[in-house]
Amino acid sequence: MQKAVPLLFLQISAKKDSGTGTFFRKKVYNRKNIQTGTALYGILTRKAVFMTEKELRRRQLQRRKARRKHILERLAVFIAVCLIAVVVICAGILPRVGSKKAEQASAEAETSAPLTIYPVISAEPGRIAEPTPHPYNTYTGSSDRADFAVNPAIPCGNNEISGEKIVYLTLDDGPSYLTASFLDVLDEYGIKATFFVTAQSPEYFYMIKEAYDRGHTIGLHSYSHDYATVYSSVDAFFNDLDQIGKIVEEQIGYVPCFIRFPGGSANYISHDYTPGIMTELAAEVQARGYQYFDWNCSSGDGAPVENPQDLINAATNPQWDTIVLLSHDSGGKETTLQALPSIIEYYLSNGYEFRPLTRDAYTSHQEIFN
Secondary structure, eight states, X not given: OGGGTTSOEEEEEEEEOSSSSXXXXXXXXXXXXXXXXXXXXXXXXXXXXXXXXHHHHHHHHHHXXXXXHHHHXXXXXXXHHHHHHHHHHHHHHHHHHHHHHXXXXXXXXXXXXXXXXXXXXXXXXXXXXXXXXXXXXXXXXXXXXXXXXXXXXXOOOBOSOOSSOEEEEEEEEXXXXXXXXXXXXXXXXXXXXXXXXXXXXXXXXXXXXXXXXXXXXXXXXXXSOOHHHHXXXXXXXXXXXXXXXXXXXXXXXXXXXXXXXXXXXXXXXXXXXXXXXXXXXXXXXXXXXXXXXOOSEEOSTTSOXXXXXXXXHHHTOOSSSEEXXXXXXXXXXXXXXXXXXXHHHHHHHTTOEEOOOOTTSBOOOOOOOX
């Protein structure tokens, strides 16, 4: 009789019989829940009855937990499916939305009255254009740029603002497929600029020599332009600098002394890789014969900008007479190319002279935070 006790049942009722013992009548269900009935299991002790009730409660609790787990699993699957559907839908919609916004921005730029878009003619590889001096720009360039080679014995850079109205236009992150067009715009205005180059587009290395042959200054920016690599240590920085230096030397015959730190000397992202490295590098590059150049005015094209007028507004808000203007000629900077003529015309019409960096140029050093 005791072997039957573990059978599943729903209710237990005790009833005292007139016999010699206590009988318990239980309402039970068989395992397949097909039929119900009552059965007399015999004489049991109260302890056994108590254990049977406890077992029932335990099994009911297990069933509830299993049911709850099943519901949660199904809910998780449903949520996952919904998220995947949302991602797929967004992947299809966002490019179309971005394209529409770009078209709207382009239309606004074309109809914006203050914006002057200069016609750009792409340069042919190897062609050296004859510059056309602008009546307001009298700078003719350095007579011997070979003295721009890195040399610890020759001072480089001037930390004092002269008071002259000068713009040092600097273009970072090239050369790229746009560099030839930038050079054509500069030639049309007869002005010289400085190109801080990288190795991000090897197929356009020949444009380094092209820019140099047209009278522009070449500076070193970075071989990789990867902050984690460049700022992992002092040795890593100079290893990167030496690599881009060799590329420039192959194009123009020497390693120039002009450099620009990736992110500028005031960058704080370098702290994530090596605390204090910028303070050390600022001193070490000068000890090795280089000079680093920051900027005191920016076109704001480091981030994507759709409207050229935004770049013009940012670049034509000088706070000093001597301006070191930051812009980029890297791939994707078509907006900068469109804005450049208006930027140049603003400064020329306000009595500024454009010059490339030389050994006596203003360095515009920023405050170092790392």
